[in-house]
Amino acid sequence: xRLVASILVLVxxxxxxxxxxxxxxxxxxxxxxxxxxxxxxxxxxSITVLESTTLRAAGVQHVEDVLGLIPNLNWASGTSRxxxxxxxxxxxxxxxxxxxxxxVGFLIDDIDFSGLGxxxxxxxxxxxxxxxxxxxxxxxxNALGGLIKIKTRDxxxxxxxxTEATGAxxxxxxxxxxxxxxxxxxxxxxxFRLVAQEYRSDGFRQNNFFNRxxxxxxxxxxxxxxxHFDLGPSWRLDLTGLYVDQDNxxxxxxxxxxxxxxxxxxxxDAQRSKGAAARxxxxxxxxxxxxxxxxxxxxxxxxxxxxxxxxxxxxxxTAGYSPYDYYSEFLRxxxxxxEELRFTSNTDTKHAGNxxxxxxxxxxxxxxxxxxxxxxxxxxxxxxxxxxxxxxxYRATNKALYGQIDYSVTMGTTLGLGARYENRNADxxxxxxxxxxxxxxxxxxxxxxxxxxxxxHSMHVTLSRGYKAGGFNIxxxxxxxxxxxxxxxxxxxxxxxxxxxxxxxLQTDISAFYMRRTNQQVTxxxxxxxxxxxTFIFITSNAAHGDNFGVESxxxxxxxxxxxxxxxLSLLRSRYLGxxxxxxxxxxxxxxxxxxxxxxxxxxxxxxxxxxxxxxxxAHVDLTGMASFYFDTSSNEASRARRLVNxxxxxxxxxxxxxxxGRNLGNSTYAVRGFHFGNEPPAFPSKLYxxxxxxxxxxxxxxxxxx
Numbered sequence: 001x002r003l004v005a006s007i008l009v010l011v012x013x014x015x016x017x018x019x020x021x022x023x024x025x026x027x028x029x030x031x032x033x034x035x036x037x038x039x040x041x042x043x044x045x046s047i048t049v050l051e052s053t054t055l056r057a058a059g060v061q062h063v064e065d066v067l068g069l070i071p072n073l074n075w076a077s078g079t080s081r082x083x084x085x086x087x088x089x090x091x092x093x094x095x096x097x098x099x100x101x102x103x104v105g106f107l108i109d110d111i112d113f114s115g116l117g118x119x120x121x122x123x124x125x126x127x128x129x130x131x132x133x134x135x136x137x138x139x140x141x142n143a144l145g146g147l148i149k150i151k152t153r154d155x156x157x158x159x160x161x162x163t164e165a166t167g168a169x170x171x172x173x174x175x176x177x178x179x180x181x182x183x184x185x186x187x188x189x190x191x192f193r194l195v196a197q198e199y200r201s202d203g204f205r206q207n208n209f210f211n212r213x214x215x216x217x218x219x220x221x222x223x224x225x226x227x228h229f230d231l232g233p234s235w236r237l238d239l240t241g242l243y244v245d246q247d248n249x250x251x252x253x254x255x256x257x258x259x260x261x262x263x264x265x266x267x268x269d270a271q272r273s274k275g276a277a278a279r280x281x282x283x284x285x286x287x288x289x290x291x292x293x294x295x296x297x298x299x300x301x302x303x304x305x306x307x308x309x310x311x312x313x314x315x316x317x318t319a320g321y322s323p324y325d326y327y328s329e330f331l332r333x334x335x336x337x338x339e340e341l342r343f344t345s346n347t348d349t350k351h352a353g354n355x356x357x358x359x360x361x362x363x364x365x366x367x368x369x370x371x372x373x374x375x376x377x378x379x380x381x382x383x384x385x386x387x388x389x390x391x392x393x394y395r396a397t398n399k400a401l402y403g404q405i406d407y408s409v410t411m412g413t414t415l416g417l418g419a420r421y422e423n424r425n426a427d428x429x430x431x432x433x434x435x436x437x438x439x440x441x442x443x444x445x446x447x448x449x450x451x452x453x454x455x456x457h458s459m460h461v462t463l464s465r466g467y468k469a470g471g472f473n474i475x476x477x478x479x480x481x482x483x484x485x486x487x488x489x490x491x492x493x494x495x496x497x498x499x500x501x502x503x504x505x506l507q508t509d510i511s512a513f514y515m516r517r518t519n520q521q522v523t524x525x526x527x528x529x530x531x532x533x534x535t536f537i538f539i540t541s542n543a544a545h546g547d548n549f550g551v552e553s554x555x556x557x558x559x560x561x562x563x564x565x566x567x568x569l570s571l572l573r574s575r576y577l578g579x580x581x582x583x584x585x586x587x588x589x590x591x592x593x594x595x596x597x598x599x600x601x602x603x604x605x606x607x608x609x610x611x612x613x614x615x616x617x618x619a620h621v622d623l624t625g626m627a628s629f630y631f632d633t634s635s636n637e638a639s640r641a642r643r644l645v646n647x648x649x650x651x652x653x654x655x656x657x658x659x660x661x662g663r664n665l666g667n668s669t670y671a672v673r674g675f676h677f678g679n680e681p682p683a684f685p686s687k688l689y690x691x692x693x694x695x696x697x698x699x700x701x702x703x704x705x706x707x
Contacts, residue, residue, distance in 0.1 A: 001585060006527035033129045033149035035138055035358045035404055036344055041498050044416060044448035044460040046511040051497040055122050057610065057620040057648055061199055063120040063128060066308060068624030068644065069606045070130050071552040071570030074599050077672035077691050080248035080269035081118040087132050089147030089548050089600030091575040096538060097396050097474045099428055100368060104132035105143040108150045109240050111275040111295050112336055114142045118271045121222050123176050123197045126153045133492045133513060134466020136444025137418030140400050142470040144490055155191035155228040157182040161706045168699025171202035189230035196223045204694050205251055207261045209311045215251035234284035240277040246270060252691045255309050262314050265327040267305035274298045293340040304329040319681040325377040334368040349408040357405045364398040392430035393588050399423050412452035417444035424469050440487060442467040456500035466490045473539050479584045485542050489518045509554040517546035525634045526583050527608050527677050544578025566608040574600040592633060601627040621647040631674035637688045643672035657703045667696040
């Protein structure tokens with residue numbers, strides 16, 4: 001496999017987007033997640049952009065469907081939809097405590113959903129942008145590992161009406177609609193766009209206790225409104241509003257790691273998200289654009305699960321006694337307000353001696369209230385049902401100043417320097433009389449050099465520094481010496497090249513990187529009472545260092561006017577340095593010196609073929625895969641390597657389309673989350689429990705447009 005990987009690196013066969021029938025220049029891909037919109041060729045960092053054609057061919061409903069196409073991106077489940085991402089091996093695996101501190105930023109348009117990215121459906125999405133490596137200038141503390149941005153389609157002054165319907169196995173169905181067009185007020189570009197979609201599925205599980213197949217099901221409503229106001233020659237106003245109600249079940253773990261569950265308290269993973277953004281641009285100053293970007297979101301989360309994954313009857317039959325009944329529930333409400341004032345020069349760096357710059361200020365106010373309940377009833381340990389409750393309130397204010405200067409050294413060569421200073425003041429209190437009020441200042445930035453050899457060929461060298469705020473562990477059972485952990489810093493050195501070959505028929509993009517993590521934040525899990533699975537807790541501490549280095553390559557090759565191939569490959573070597581963890585309750589020693597980091601597979605790849613006939617017939621097939629990876633730091637349990645095949649076949653007319661699609665066509669068995677602990681009485685042996693990825697699913701999608 002390593003030989004195959006090395007060959008793939010040499011040919012750099014991977015893709016960020018599909019070429020059109022006439023050949024495509026990479027300059028046509030515009031990145032919007034940076035401080036100013038810029039062509040992909042001018043971006044001094046490793047980026048993957050999946051455009052709408054790729055999202056439609058490879059996906060069905062949620063960004064979860066296309067994550068395998070993105071180099072060095074992994075995710076940890078334990079939820080109904082992905083919320084916790086890892087870029088180059090950096091990112092959280094969960095959040096059970098009321099003090100959010102994400103390592104990977106997640107935006108839907110301008111609205112921050114870091115750590116709570118469930119609303120990221122694919123319906124009416126323009127493109128998905130993934131920036132790998134620390135975004136210390138652009139986004140600060142929440143983007144140590146990188147940034148993911150979902151950009152939905154903007155309002156346009158042309159009238160449009162479209163509908164889409166999907167039906168599939170496992171009780172799956174969706175219906176969505178879009179309407180948009182001119183507003184008839186202000187300038188000629190003023191427009192609106194309204195989007196709504198409902199999606200349902202039974203969730204691929206069979207609960208034997210209730211004899212139901214929908215305890216892990218999906219019930220999701222997504223709505224979005226976008227308005228663009230052309231207010232004359234100097235003013236632009238863009239408004240975005242979204243409301244997403246996802247009332248999903250969560251009954252994904254089984255005692256025998258199958259799709260058959262036995263829980264008598266099936267869980268729930270419901271997230272109701274409200275968000276709004278206003279972007280005002282003033283173009284009246286000579287040489288300068290002033291933008292105000294204001295956002296607000298309010299998220300209500302209900303997350304619960306059956307701790308023991310069984311029922312009284314099941315435990316009576318297998319353990320010889322009953323009842324054995326543990327159930328956990330987490331209620332969370334997060335509100336966030338951001339305000340950013342950005343000044344951007346209107347000059348470019350296409351001519352020697354030119355200077356362009358961006359400067360701004362950013363403020364984030366975040367509040368998260370949590371109510372966590374654990375219901376326990378066991379004839380041996382809890383003869384009377386108890387429901388311990390922890391209520392907490394977390395408030396944080398982040399204030400940042402940032403700036404970036406780009407200087408054209410020579411024709412085609414640009415030197416960039418960016419910096420960001422961020423101060424965070426937080427306050428945490430809970431019903432256990434625990435109180436923290438940390439305050440810290442953090443500094444990051446980047447130095448980059450980009451050279452354009454030709455209009456379709458560029459190379460960049462970048463040195464960047466990212467940071468992540470320190471924090472604290474919550475819970476009365478946390479040892480005193482494990483209560484707090486300090487900020488983590490990361491240095492990233494990267495070199496990359498993007499080029500079009502053979503008149504644009506072949507496009508390649510390859511980057512190599514080395515990252516050194518200082519005071520690396522590492523989360524370990526432990527079971528306080530070996531005979532009580534509900535005492536499973538998570539503790540974050542600092543390792544001395546960590547290394548993450550590797551290669552990311554992307555390319556697309558247009559064989560003929562009808563055939564094109566795409567592929568992606570990433571290699572990652574990650575390791576803990578100077579980390580030795582002693583379980584504070586069992587005394588067990590975990591020496592992780594040199595071990596691969598959690599959820600950091602050593603390779604990931606995607607291979608795809610697309611066929612489009614002028615008459616309208618089309619087909620798409622892709623093969624994605626990744627190496628095995630460790631589930632966490634508390635054990636050496638690892639997933640198996642996996643390979644998944646997805647496909648689509650259909651017909652596309654100018655105003656309508658119909659397609660048959662399949663996910664996981666080989667019906668592969670694979671894990672998206674794993675825990676190793678004792679959960680089965682009476683002996684409670686430690687065992688690996690996994691959440692399995694979705695099985696094979698076949699469906700049909702119909703689309704109709706009126707313009």
